[in-house]
Amino acid sequence: MSVEESDRSRSFLDNLGKVYGVYTLGFLGFFILMAILEQLGAGARTIGILFLLFTIVIYAGIGWLSRTSQVDAYYVAGRQVPALYNGMATAADWMSGASFVALAGGIYFGGYPYLGFVIGWTGGYVLVNSLMAPYLRKFGCYTVPDFIGTRYGGNLARFLAVLVLVVASFTYVTAQINATGTIASRALGIPFGVGVWFGLLGILLCSMLGGMRGVTWTQVAQYIVLIIAYLVPVIWMSNVQGFGVIPHFSYGDAAQRIAELEAQIGLQPAAEAVAGVRVLTTPHFDPQGGLDSWKFVTLAFAMMTGTASLPHILMRYFTTPSVRAARKSVGFSLFFIFLLYFTAPALATLTKLQLLDPTLPTAVVGQAFDTVANLEWVKNWSAVGMLAVQDQNGDGIVQLNEFFMRPDIVVLATPEIAGLPYVISGLVAAGGMAAAMSTADGLLLAIANALSHDLYYKIIDPKADTRIRLIVARVLLIVIGAAGALVASMKLTGILGAVAWAFCFAGSGLFFPLVLGIWWKRANRAGAIAGMIFGFGSGSWYLYMVYNGLMEPWLGVDHLRFSVIGMPVSLIAMVVVSLMTAEPDEEMQAMVDEVRDPTGPTILGQEH
Template identity: 45%
Template sequence: MPHSQGTFRQQLKKMYGWYTGGFVVFVALLAVGEQLGMSSQWIGYTFLFASIALYAAIGVMSRTADVAEYYVAGRRVPALFNGMATGADWMSAASFIGMAGTLYFSGYQGLAFVMGWTGGYCLVALFLAPYLRKFGEFTIPDFLGARYGGNLARMIGVVAAILASFTYVVAQIYGVGLITSRFVGLEFEVGVFVGLAGILVCSFLGGMRAVTWTQVAQYIILIIAYLLPVVILSTKVTGVPVPQAMYGQVLQKLSAKESELFASPKELEANALFKARAHDYEEKIRGLPASLDAERAKLTAKLDALKAANAPAKQIAAAEMALRNMPKTEADARRKWGEARRLAESKAKPPLPHTAAHAGRDEADASVKRLNFIALVIVLMVGTASLPHILMRYYTTPSVKEARDSVFWSLFFIFLLYVTAPAYAVFAKWEVYTNLVGSTISTLPGWVASWGKVGLVKIDDINADGILQLAELTLNTDVIVLATPEIAGLPYVISGLVAAGGLAAALSTADGLLLTIANAMSHDMYYKVIDPDASTQRRLVISKALLLVVALVAAYTASLKPDNILLMVGLAFSIAASAFFPALVCGVFWARANKAGAVAGMMAGLGMCIYYAATTHPFFGGDSANAWFGIEPISCGIFGIPLGFAVLIVVSLLTRAPDEDTRALVQYVRYPNLGESPRQLPRGGGVDHH
């Protein structure tokens, strides 16, 4: 190891050690402040703005006008710190906010996310990271352009990178909006753009250099924020502060509680009433369009009667709101009433036990669930090994060996969160089932109303008994982690800490994704295709301008609240897996793969993925009845991946073999000690002399 690199590592360890200690002291001081009477609103403000100010300071200090620093952090990020940065880049709002919530609701089925996302790093280490680092250059489309020749493969790579990254970044900014709107009291739409400022100040000034050192800082915050509440909760419930080891005991008690709760007369009564409601919505849908006119006339008559009787203003306002929220058209009614029917149907029967593996109404239903579980694991694994913003991180290490080592550290730092997520879900569910369900609705804790204002918690006393049954409680998956400290009655400073952790997770991933999109457009599209003679300064100016434009478009899209975070992220994985994985793996391991095959394979895989999502997901106007073999839209990549491989292989075999230069590039990338002459790197491949 060169002396300068060793000194650099020691300086980094010392600096981030002081930073970690300072953050712990900061949280402790806020805890003391809460005991002395500091308001929860000020605690939320302090966490939010102190976090953003810290990231902004790192971004400003890391500003650069050097191309290598801007795109790949100067290729000098040590494996340990690249692993932390990758962990932060990876553990998005989906992992931090959505993972435990999905496990809460899905139980065993939710483990597909843990298995898929963790297993994906094995594919990264075995098939891609060291080879892409050996290749050098800056982006994934760079590799596609050099390996397959010409600009067509590169441009398809650019389109796929933008599609996958944009879908993913919208989910992150949506998560930022949730956090700021709840913990600071901002309107959701305003919170989205406040968070956007924190994202831009890092990536805009210093590119990958600023993003990398900010992500290391963000990882430290997010892992402390994730672990501390569940450690406190484990100590409270079991007396042992090791939730990963103790949640099995709580799971046994939870199973007994589920049996008791699901069979209670009040719960069965609520289930029956929701079943009747689902039937009513089904009848309304069948009766369209006449049923829409009848429903509007009914509500109008009710409002007129209330006004005539001089009813209380609250009742009149509620009737006016109901009339305003009525569907405007037949298509709108079909969509809204269809969603309401599906929600009622889901509450017409008790949820599946937490430990039930692929349980269904019958054997056919269980088989579909098993198939979806396997499909999701495969898509998430392959998608992990295909996401451009993750693969770009391995361009930043000093050598091929460090690229391999950083995959190990990435997996270790991600493991710390993922091994805790199942415990989080079990402890949170235990608290809800024992301390919330069965409570008097008029005396529910304040967090129910607080999260209700954001739209993530709903109470529907369908049997009007004033007691909360499980079926009457609707929790969004994204609320579980953020609300757990309040659910468990922990000090508010812990809630603020969790919010800061969620913010760190969302911002760190959003930074990497926005940089990926901007780099794809400025480096791969503008510099490599449109203006190869562009100066360094012009390239960076264009990259920053595009970064700003994409960020604003993503923030606007997120402000529309498109869907839950985990689904959006899952679609991003399917897009990346379908478009990139066959071309990247064949590009490294099969010298016969050629330009025609890669282009056809990428287009076929991406097209299949988008077609399936569009025809099966209601958000895109599709219908779940169109699903093949019952596969859910989140796993649409399961059809795109094999089609991409098949088309790439068949077209490559039917067309002319690659030239000698391309085969030399494959050899160079595959074998670490093979000659490193620039002559062996045609059409833009970079040379790694480390």
């Protein structure tokens, strides 16, 4: 490490608390400044643009300060990230544009079946902590395929792991770039196609120069923005509308009131559908048991196992100073994620109640059509086609099945529904952008690192020197980012479909080769190869058949949870083939013993 780089890095690490404390205060100060500007008469548009540019310039600044020419800094942030900060970075890495923008809307419209995502996307961390993270940290790998390739030996196993990683992460990253494009185009008033490239530029500014180090420190900054942007509007809204100071522990009554109202009003499909928006037809929470329960647990299972197999998450735990710190940072990660996930159902419930309950001033359903159609927020969102109110039965009153919304806008529109100032909407836009950018960064880096480290350096040119390796890594980052932006600009998939698929691809192909690599000494190369090929292959086949309507889903296992098919196949293939072939040699078994021991040096060297 050059003297200048090492000095810069050390003084930064010594002052983390101060740096991010000042940063958080600075962001709050900026928020207050914007609120004052709004009072002075600045337009909504100006505030939105300032929010977005201010935050992105800061992320880019952090990216620049984190630049490096060291392999271990580039791949694993020099393994110097304290547990607390790695927890924040992981939370930002984890919570995507979908969590931030779409989760509450999904709960609003999806009821009980959708809540499988909430359980799945939190409970998965128990698996990460107990089965994966500490052991992978002890291993000392740079990437997830690095573990597969070293544990099982041979280029084929490594190559297959790279393949699964690329398919899973690329599916996911297009959805994130899509989200950055949507937010940028709305806030800056540019076409979506241009917004996508603008978003990509922001993403690359964070990751290109500093690799994992740059991404880590920008993700911490992005977490702070996104969590403030999520919590402030909900708590503010709750106070303005009289739902309590901290609504999280007291919205049970609101949920029960919704159930009453739903029974009174009745949940009817719309008389005439409107493209792109929908009416509420699923009860807020009304589990039926039986198939309903089965669908819930299969979805939760697919999301949890996917969480524990997605490389952009696992690789975050390679950056901590020790095995113990890796475990500790999984705990912090889940806590920071929990803060958003236990807020989303409260937000969905309170927003729904505000629209439904005729005794509240914000009510829409059951009110005179002319009044509702002239509400400022109804007009704004109708103009962009994300909301529609139509008096389809001609009685002059807005019925529940005449109020159409796009699920994505629940979070974005809540401040306006509750009558909060526009500065809150600007804050929410900055939060959504932070969520989408941080996840996109983690994913792009996971893909580019696997290709540069595992495919290029380990398989194609093991003699390549550091300078060349880091150039290759950066070129790949740009190429993959551009490919992602290109696919995103074609708008091929909805945000949610693509996200759930990524979890299922990763679970089908990587879960058992990773878990058994640590927990079953007898697992060998042939078994792992079979596990990846058959798991990933059967899962992908099932997705193809069901998604294209070539086959009826088995037992309600639809395309969102296809790893329920892929994973058992992977497990059986891996166990059977391992047992049919020779057991791993003594050296390999000793290596597994070493991985299970939390102390001592890593299996792979500091730089490899």
